[in-house]
Amino acid sequence: GAVVSQHPSRVICKSGTSVKIECRSLDFQATTMFWYRQFPKQSLMLMATSNEGSKATYEQGVEKDKFLINHASLTLSTLTVTSAHPEDSSFYICSARGMVGLNSYNEQFFGPGTRLTVL
Amino acid sequence: GENVEQHPSTLSVQEGDSAVIKCTYSDSASNYFPWYKQELGKRPQLIIDIRSNVGEKKDQRIAVTLNKTAKHFSLHITETQPEDSAVYFCAAINTGTASKLTFGTGTRLQVTL
Numbered sequence: 001g002a003v004v005s006q007h008p009s010r011v012i013c014k015s016g017t018s019v020k021i022e023c024r025s026l027d028f029q030a031t032t033m034f035w036y037r038q039f040p041k042q043s044l045m046l047m048a049t050s051n052e053g054s055k056a057t058y059e060q061g062v063e064k065d066k067f068l069i070n071h072a073s074l075t076l077s078t079l080t081v082t083s084a085h086p087e088d089s090s091f092y093i094c095s096a097r098g099m100v101g102l103n104s105y106n107e108q109f110f111g112p113g114t115r116l117t118v119l
Numbered sequence: 120g121e122n123v124e125q126h127p128s129t130l131s132v133q134e135g136d137s138a139v140i141k142c143t144y145s146d147s148a149s150n151y152f153p154w155y156k157q158e159l160g161k162r163p164q165l166i167i168d169i170r171s172n173v174g175e176k177k178d179q180r181i182a183v184t185l186n187k188t189a190k191h192f193s194l195h196i197t198e199t200q201p202e203d204s205a206v207y208f209c210a211a212i213n214t215g216t217a218s219k220l221t222f223g224t225g226t227r228l229q230v231t232l
Binding site: 034041042043044046049091093107108110111112113115 | 153160161162163164165168208218219220222223224225227
């Protein structure tokens with residue numbers, strides 16, 4: 001099956017620093033990648049959608065200058081949380097969609113998530 | 120845009136009993152409905168999905184039904200086991216626009232011994 005990795009799995013940083021999270025599709029080409037944020041006991045909240053080679057589309061209420069997304073290749077997307085604050089502490093999950101098999105284009109494959117704690 | 124509602128928010132069943140989780144959607148153009156299981160601190164994992172051209176799909180102890188007219192779909196888990204305890208999310212998408220999944224709010228299932 002399709003595998004999506006995410007790095008780091010856990011990060012603790014001081015307030016005001018920037019954190020970069022990587023999302024990789026290991027065995028398929030991800031034409032679209034999605035970034036979600038999940039607070040405890042809540043559903044996944046879509047932050048942005050990125051298509052390879054183009055600018056990300058952000059959901060309403062998500063600051064594009066604070067959450068920088070780059071999708072420069074078909075296997076890698078990065079999310080940078082700039083000037084992180086304690087309220088940015090959350091579980092960040094990426095997912096990828098692309099050509100895996102003839103019948104699996106619509107399926108999204110999720111990364112393992114990154115637990116961000118901002119002190 | 121699409122709006123997905125999910126009920127109940129929590130569900131407790133005894134081992135061996137059945138569990139049913141229900142979702143409704145608003146966009147009649149939605150045609151793909153996946154269900155995800157998420158254990159604490161882990162990624163959501165696809166457990167079953169259904170497309171709008173079928174009314175029911177089954178995979179061992181898990182089944183999903185779809186009523187397009189009423190715009191609702193349900194997850195059925197039979198003979199529940201403690202390892203079924205997790206949070207379950209339904210989702211919907213219109214694959215024609217290939218946009219994005221809209222998730223339900225989640226159901227925390229607890230299977231007790």
